[in-house]
Amino acid sequence: NEPIDGATFKRDDFLVRGADVGLSLDLEQLESPYLTGLMDPFLGGGFMATLQTSRFCPYQCTFCVSPLMYKKINGKKWVGYGVDEILEHISYLAGRFEFTRIQVYDDESFINLEMMREVLEGWIERGYHNRFKLDFRGMRFNDVARMDDDYLQLMSDAGVEYMFMGLESGSPRMLKAMKKSFKVESAIAVNQRMAKFPKLKPHYNFFCGCPGETYE
Numbered sequence: 001n002e003p004i005d006g007a008t009f010k011r012d013d014f015l016v017r018g019a020d021v022g023l024s025l026d027l028e029q030l031e032s033p034y035l036t037g038l039m040d041p042f043l044g045g046g047f048m049a050t051l052q053t054s055r056f057c058p059y060q061c062t063f064c065v066s067p068l069m070y071k072k073i074n075g076k077k078w079v080g081y082g083v084d085e086i087l088e089h090i091s092y093l094a095g096r097f098e099f100t101r102i103q104v105y106d107d108e109s110f111i112n113l114e115m116m117r118e119v120l121e122g123w124i125e126r127g128y129h130n131r132f133k134l135d136f137r138g139m140r141f142n143d144v145a146r147m148d149d150d151y152l153q154l155m156s157d158a159g160v161e162y163m164f165m166g167l168e169s170g171s172p173r174m175l176k177a178m179k180k181s182f183k184v185e186s187a188i189a190v191n192q193r194m195a196k197f198p199k200l201k202p203h204y205n206f207f208c209g210c211p212g213e214t215y216e
Helices: 066-070 083-096 113-125 141-145 149-157 172-178 184-194
Strands: 008-011 014-017 048-051 101-104 133-139 160-168 201-206
Touching: 048 083, 083 113, 113 149, 141 160, 141 184, 149 184, 160 172
Parallel strands: 048 101, 101 133, 133 160, 160 201
Antiparallel strands: 008 014
16 A cells, blocks of 8 residues: 555555656666566557657647646756667667567657757668668657758658658647647648658648637
8 A cells, every 4th residue: 555656556445646756867767668578669469669769848739748747857858869879779679579660659759850860871771771661750840841852851761651740730820829839831831842752651630629729
């Protein structure tokens, strides 16, 4: 019945809540559980491995839990792993498990474009683009707006396929309320640029029924 730091559980119809352990920017304390044998790094029946290249998110989207969670962090709200560390992590996965694609499961993968460029170049140099597809869960329209065509071509050459991007709404008023920090016109422009790279497949997330939204 003793509380456990960082955990809440039910005992005899009562909730037992442990102390808040807070959040740390020390990446050495945040190793993936499968590196210690506690779990396998897979979703979807074993064909996809998951990977993180960074932690946290600096944006303030009003529908997201991240601004509340990361408010406790003093200073910067995003930190990336080292390029060599990321590539060695992929090498570990490739040598131990069978899969056909890796999904990068960051909150936001492209805060540091140069870091991710080096990761993609290293990915190609090691031949991973011939073995695996690569997906990104955490992307934004303003990320792509900062990329030139050479960068998008590098992503295409690396075998990037699915890119999950939060469009959220076609209403400028709702985007402002959500604090999305981009405009409908910029999203359309980004989509038109990406159309030149057909191997890249953006998947757009939408919200319906947000507070204050009208049917129109």
